[in-house]
Amino acid sequence: ATQALDIVSRALLKAGDPVLVEEPGWSVEFARxxxxxxxxxxxxxxxxxxxxxxxxxxxxxxxxxxxxxxxxLHNPTGYSLSPASAHRILQLAQQHDFYIAEDDTYGHIAPEHATRLSALDGLARTIYVSGFSKILAPNWRIGYLAAPPHLVERLLDTKLLSTLTTPSLLEKALALCIEQGQLRRHGERIRQALAQARARSVQLALEAGCTFAAEPAGMFGWVDTGVDTDVLAQRMLDEGYLIAPGALFHATRQPCTLMRINFGTTQEPAFWRALRSSL
Known part of the structure; x- marks a missing residue:
């Protein structure tokens, strides 16, 4: 999915072009x-x-x-788009003649019937991007995009010029997982395990004196610590823990009391004890 977003940018944009992004948002996308x-x-x-x-x-x-x-399941807040907002965004895209790259990386763990811009738009001004790293394994770098027909050749040429091809062995393994229903069954197990991990992490975060700036959902929690999380990150690193301070998710790297947690990796009381003592 990361490569797909890069292909979209290289195919449709030139240096100096203005691009709308969500803030807070994904730091890698800002940097790219x-x-x-x-x-x-x-x-x-x-x-x-x-x-x-x-x-x-x-x-x-x-x-x-x-x-x-x-x-x-927006990263890092966990928010999901409402139908009314989606409708207005598509109106703005039509009015001001821009495309929308919709990153649905977390679609496999999303609630049923969640609103997608590309579904409402029918791929007229939207380019739908997703992958499998969040549901299978991070190093299975297999993604895909769906685009308006008139953009397909341009996007395909950009991919061929940048990487030529992708590893067929992993693609065939993924195809087998899909065809045999393994991906669907695995997704159901992951969603159940994630719900349990999320409940556990939320409880520990609240007990440590933190609050949630957004309703916990999906893989990530947007946690307010009450202190500058750039400073907190250094203190936690000294304790052997790597955290994601809120400034990472702002294009201008502004100091912030928020941090993003991964519900799957914050279930140990020892982590929250170390954080509480570092506040």
Whole structure:
């Protein structure tokens, strides 16, 4: 999915083009767009989706070429897009002539019937991106994209020019998992295990004196510690723990009291004891 987003950017954009992104958002995406020379325009992300007033104002001022969005189980907040917000975003895309790259990396663990821009839009202005690393294994770097027909050849040429091909052995293994129903059954087990891990991590976080800035959902929790998490990250590193401070998820790296936790790796009381003593 990361490669798919890179292909979309290289195929549709040129250096200096304005790109709308959600903030907080994925730090790798900010860094990747910046390295390509794009003008990154952050739009605050809330429970229902991006701040539509800010988004409309940026569209008027900058005429963006692309909007990169995680509609469902947004990273790092866990928010999912509402139908009303999705409708307005598609209106803005039509009005201001930009494409939407919809990153559905967490789709395999998402609630049923969650709103996707690409489903509502029918791939007219949306490019749908997803992968399997969050449900199978991080080093199975297999993803896919679905795009408007008139963009397919351009995207395909960009992929061929950048990497030529991808490992067929892993693709065949994944195809077997899908055909035999193993991916579906594995997904059901993962969702159950994740729900248990999330409940456990939330309980420990609250007991440690933290609060949640967003309703816990999906893989990640957006936790308010009450202190500068850049400073907290250094203290925790001294204790042998690596945490993700909130500044990582802002395009301007502003100091922040928030941090992202992974529910699957924060179930040990020892971690929360170390964090509480570092606050």
């Amino acid at each position: 767009l910046d390295a390509l020379g794009m003008r990154v325009l952050p739009v605050p992300r809330g429970p229902d989706g991006p701040d539509l007033e800010v988004m409309a104002r940026l569209c008027e001022l900058h005429s963006p070429r692309l909007f990169v969005s995680v509609s469902v």
